[in-house]
Amino acid sequence: xxxxxxxxxxxxxxxxxxxxxxxxxxxxxxxxxxxxxxxxxxxxxxxxxxxxxxxxxxxxxxxxxxxxxxxxxxxxxxxxxxxxxxxxxxxxxxxxxxxxxxxxxxxxxxxxxxxxxxxxxxxxxxxxxxxxxxxxxxxxxxxxxxxxxxxxxxxxxxxxxxxxxxxxxxxxxxxxxxxxxxxxxxxxxxxxxxxxxxxxxxxxxxxxxxxxxxxxxxxxxxxxxxxxxxxxxxxxxxxxxxxxxxxxxxxxxxxxxxxxxxxxxxxxxxxxxxxxxxxxxxxxxxxxxxxxxxxxxxxx
Amino acid sequence: xxxxxxxxxxxxxxxxxxxxxxxxxxxxxxxxxxxxxxxxxxxxxxxxxxxxxxxxxxxxxxxxxxxxxxxxxxxxxxxxxxxxxxxxxxxxxxxxxxxxxxxxxxxxxxxxxxxxxxxxxxxxxxxxxxxxxxxxxxxxxxxxxxxxxxxxxxxxxxxxxxxxxxxxxxxxxxxxxxxxxxxxxxxxxxxxxxxxxxxxxxxxxxxxxxxxxxxxxxxxxxxxxxxxxxxxxxxxxxxxxxxxxxxxxxxxxxxxxxxxxxxxxxxxxxxxxxxxxxxxxxxxxxxxxxxxxxxxxxxx
Amino acid sequence: xxxxxxxxxxxxxxxxxxxxxxxxxxxxxxxxxxxxxxxxxxxxxxxxxxxxxxxxxxxxxxxxxxxxxxxxxxxxxxxxxxxxxxxxxxxxxxxxxxxxxxxxxxxxxxxxxxxxxxxxxxxxxxxxxxxxxxxxxxxxxxxxxxxxxxxxxxxxxxxxxxxxxxxxxxxxxxxxxxxxxxxxxxxxxxxxxxxxxxxxxxxxxxxxxxxxxxxxxxxxxxxxxxxxxxxxxxxxxxxxxxxxxxxxxxxxxxxxxxxxxxxxxxxxxxxxxxxxxxxxxxxxxxxxxxxxxxxxxxxx
Numbered sequence: 001x002x003x004x005x006x007x008x009x010x011x012x013x014x015x016x017x018x019x020x021x022x023x024x025x026x027x028x029x030x031x032x033x034x035x036x037x038x039x040x041x042x043x044x045x046x047x048x049x050x051x052x053x054x055x056x057x058x059x060x061x062x063x064x065x066x067x068x069x070x071x072x073x074x075x076x077x078x079x080x081x082x083x084x085x086x087x088x089x090x091x092x093x094x095x096x097x098x099x100x101x102x103x104x105x106x107x108x109x110x111x112x113x114x115x116x117x118x119x120x121x122x123x124x125x126x127x128x129x130x131x132x133x134x135x136x137x138x139x140x141x142x143x144x145x146x147x148x149x150x151x152x153x154x155x156x157x158x159x160x161x162x163x164x165x166x167x168x169x170x171x172x173x174x175x176x177x178x179x180x181x182x183x184x185x186x187x188x189x190x191x192x193x194x195x196x197x198x199x200x201x202x203x204x205x206x207x208x209x210x211x212x213x214x215x216x217x218x219x220x221x222x223x224x225x226x227x228x229x230x231x232x233x234x235x236x237x238x239x240x241x242x243x244x245x246x247x248x249x250x251x252x253x254x255x256x257x258x259x260x261x262x263x264x265x266x267x268x269x270x271x272x273x274x275x276x277x278x279x280x281x282x283x284x285x286x287x288x289x290x291x292x293x294x295x296x297x298x299x300x
Numbered sequence: 301x302x303x304x305x306x307x308x309x310x311x312x313x314x315x316x317x318x319x320x321x322x323x324x325x326x327x328x329x330x331x332x333x334x335x336x337x338x339x340x341x342x343x344x345x346x347x348x349x350x351x352x353x354x355x356x357x358x359x360x361x362x363x364x365x366x367x368x369x370x371x372x373x374x375x376x377x378x379x380x381x382x383x384x385x386x387x388x389x390x391x392x393x394x395x396x397x398x399x400x401x402x403x404x405x406x407x408x409x410x411x412x413x414x415x416x417x418x419x420x421x422x423x424x425x426x427x428x429x430x431x432x433x434x435x436x437x438x439x440x441x442x443x444x445x446x447x448x449x450x451x452x453x454x455x456x457x458x459x460x461x462x463x464x465x466x467x468x469x470x471x472x473x474x475x476x477x478x479x480x481x482x483x484x485x486x487x488x489x490x491x492x493x494x495x496x497x498x499x500x501x502x503x504x505x506x507x508x509x510x511x512x513x514x515x516x517x518x519x520x521x522x523x524x525x526x527x528x529x530x531x532x533x534x535x536x537x538x539x540x541x542x543x544x545x546x547x548x549x550x551x552x553x554x555x556x557x558x559x560x561x562x563x564x565x566x567x568x569x570x571x572x573x574x575x576x577x578x579x580x581x582x583x584x585x586x587x588x589x590x591x592x593x594x595x596x597x598x599x600x
Numbered sequence: 601x602x603x604x605x606x607x608x609x610x611x612x613x614x615x616x617x618x619x620x621x622x623x624x625x626x627x628x629x630x631x632x633x634x635x636x637x638x639x640x641x642x643x644x645x646x647x648x649x650x651x652x653x654x655x656x657x658x659x660x661x662x663x664x665x666x667x668x669x670x671x672x673x674x675x676x677x678x679x680x681x682x683x684x685x686x687x688x689x690x691x692x693x694x695x696x697x698x699x700x701x702x703x704x705x706x707x708x709x710x711x712x713x714x715x716x717x718x719x720x721x722x723x724x725x726x727x728x729x730x731x732x733x734x735x736x737x738x739x740x741x742x743x744x745x746x747x748x749x750x751x752x753x754x755x756x757x758x759x760x761x762x763x764x765x766x767x768x769x770x771x772x773x774x775x776x777x778x779x780x781x782x783x784x785x786x787x788x789x790x791x792x793x794x795x796x797x798x799x800x801x802x803x804x805x806x807x808x809x810x811x812x813x814x815x816x817x818x819x820x821x822x823x824x825x826x827x828x829x830x831x832x833x834x835x836x837x838x839x840x841x842x843x844x845x846x847x848x849x850x851x852x853x854x855x856x857x858x859x860x861x862x863x864x865x866x867x868x869x870x871x872x873x874x875x876x877x878x879x880x881x882x883x884x885x886x887x888x889x890x891x892x893x894x895x896x897x898x899x900x
Binding site: 160161192193194195196219222240241244245247248249251252253255256257 | 476477478479480481482483485488496497498500501502504505506507587
Binding site: 493495547549552553557 | 797806
């Protein structure tokens with residue numbers, strides 16, 4: 001159910017999928033074995049598609065913390081669109097190739113000391129990521145193998161199912177308030193749809209980062225497992241979801257998520273203007289600069 | 301709070317209730333004892349009204365699986381309307397007279413190889429059942445004494461309270477997706493109102509049938525009891541709800557359910573057209589025929 | 601986020617806060633120590649503001665049961681507005697100075713045998729209390745040290761966090777249905793936002809009063825503690841919430857609560873007319889009179 005108003009993103013020809021978008025041709029001649037696994041990679045994300053199961057794995061590989069820069073978001077959307085258009089692909093598992101971190105969320109350098117045009121382009125890319133992921137026709141499973149604050153948490157929340165490594169040192173949550181900023185309404189809508197109004201209200205106001213076991217207790221993640229079981233568990237959950245006829249599952253998913261998707265689509269430009277005027281405030285710029293200074297000192 | 305737009309269904313004169321619909325007359329002369337229990341029955345449903353408690357029991361007796369055929373739905377609505385209009389009746393307990401099954405849901409034979417006019421009539425009857433049950437002024441308790449998939453689950457969800465036999469062989473859920481079809485939006489609204497958005501999203505997409513103890517764990521049913529305690533428990537719950545002044549309870553119920561009822565009423569014809577065009581698709585007809593074949597083989 | 605449509609209430613000059621509303625002046629000369637605690641009191645409510653922490657405590661002192669009379673509501677709103685406008689105040693703890701009761705809810709004598717003008721004025725004051733409390737920019741914590749039915753429960757529900765004394769003799773709930781009346785839609789909206797649709801539907805229809813431990817189990821209160829730990833716990837929770845930058849927390853709170861607040865603001869006059877016509881019914885007046893008789897007998 002590709003939501004109307006989502007911009008076409010394919011600015012570069014897809015690495016595969018051209019054949020997939022065409023009507024199904026005659027069966028492959030027996031002498032021509034299909035590659036069991038195809039992979040493509042760009043600078044931030046590695047994608048592997050297992051054609052026998054129809055399941056792709058999207059691995060975030062943008063050290064040190066998989067932050068959601070404009071480049072990362074663009075690659076994410078292009079990769080997702082390729083898979084969406086590839087008939088060989090029915091489900092995607094999202095995970096990280098960087099130890100201890102799933103994704104640290106939006107890249108603060110994109111929000112600091114840049115032009116209004118840049119802020120607009122960046123925010124549109126953040127919206128695009130969510131519209132495509134929350135509205136994906138594929139089964140989407142987050143295999144959260146590290147901490148996942150803010151935008152990282154949003155990626156997990158937008159999937160159909162969330163499995164997290166049970167390590168209590170890994171935490172997850174929409175902690176924007178802690179940084180003095182506010183999660184946009186569609187982050188909030190996605191959160192409420194997962195954990196309910198009360199838990200969302202408290203967690204968002206406190207900007208809470210929940211250790212994995214706590215996140216599991218109130219349903220922010222569906223399951224916690226030991227790290228060595230994560231990929232196996234994700235594959236098992238994926239198989240369970242893929243056992244349902246695609247068409248019925250997709251229409252049901254659309255029915256559940258359409259209201260939230262439509263709300264952003266209807267207020268997309270307004271949301272961009274809101275972001276620009278908020279982020280352009282000197283007080284916000286100052287606190288983001290201080291936060292970046294702090295991160296730099298921490299690193300060195 | 302009889303919702304506007306609900307069609308009058310009383311195509312046949314009610315077996316009782318004529319007096320009830322009239323303004324209250326003088327008190328009964330003392331020499332004329334009231335019948336303590338009145339019963340009426342049609343081919344699919346048996347109704348017994350205990351006048352001392354004001355509680356009716358509606359027993360589904362349409363073997364083999366109490367499927368919701370057009371006949372069943374019509375009798376259901378007529379029986380419910382009779383009780384609704386009978387001042388002696390303040391609450392209804394729904395249960396099954398068929399062992400191991402509460403109701404198997406919509407009758408597939410009504411959706412297979414029939415005319416568009418038939419599909420329209422059938423779907424209008426399904427809507428009517430829900431509008432009358434979800435919007436009933438009476439206290440409604442589901443005493444679920446067997447499995448209850450799809451439309452059977454909807455009946456339970458539409459009651460004020462659900463008690464289920466704790467046998468894990470009995471399951472309940474909106475499993476439409478498993479059959480390649482999609483639960484209509486008002487099934488979904490009813491489900492979300494009971495279990496919340498997240499549980500509904502997952503359960504509907506997977507078309508899950510939940511064993512009674514699991515259904516109880518996440519609130520799809522309010523209570524599980526041993527089979528021999530079911531009727532006793534249902535009566536006790538009913539007494540608790542009837543202790544509240546009718547007027548206040550009814551207005552409160554209306555306040556909670558009006559939004560969902562109004563949504564179907566506003567889109568009723570559209571929902572019928574959607575159903576017809578969906579069910580008329582050759583691919584859907586084919587999978588329903590295959591499903592019926594499978595059921596037939598299973599039986600023999 | 602002072603909601604539009606909320607009437608200015610400051611009919612009397614505030615006892616403090618005049619300075620606070622002015623732009624921040626130069627720092628205090630070191631020789632002039634700030635008062636560490638300021639207090640003001642009127643006939644129904646005692647307010648103490650600890651300037652070092654920025655936390656005020658509002659103590660209800662209207663024996664025998666802190667019922668919400670027109671006078672109480674007016675004082676409540678004025679006190680809250682003073683604190684809202686006082687830069688030294690960032691959070692408020694609500695508690696009772698009357699043993700065993702937090703607040704018994706709306707004062708029935710205001711709803712019985714009075715003029716329509718009086719009913720209108722009273723109901724507007726009830727609305728005003730909720731609009732100001734649910735929409736407060738300050739952190740609001742309910743320290744529920746006694747029973748809290750109906751309007752008392754609404755006060756607790758409208759806070760950011762609820763802590764209750766774990767004594768099972770203290771109960772809390774929206775029990776209007778028990779008295780033959782109906783909670784208004786915005787009581788219901790507030791309740792649903794805290795406990796979800798299903799729990800609210802059942803509890804409101806039954807007019808349930810939940811003992812503290814039960815209320816905690818399904819999230820009507822966030823925490824239960826021994827009576828002697830209540831104030832300490834409330835202060836600790838407050839400190840946790842005040843650690844978040846005010847601006848981000850306030851915008852987040854507004855985002856979560858705006859829909860419910862806007863709904864009453866849009867239907868405020870209609871809601872007043874509904875209340876007047878409902879409460880003016882002879883049947884309702886009669887049952888309220890009977891209830892008051894019963895309370896009087898109980899007392900003597």
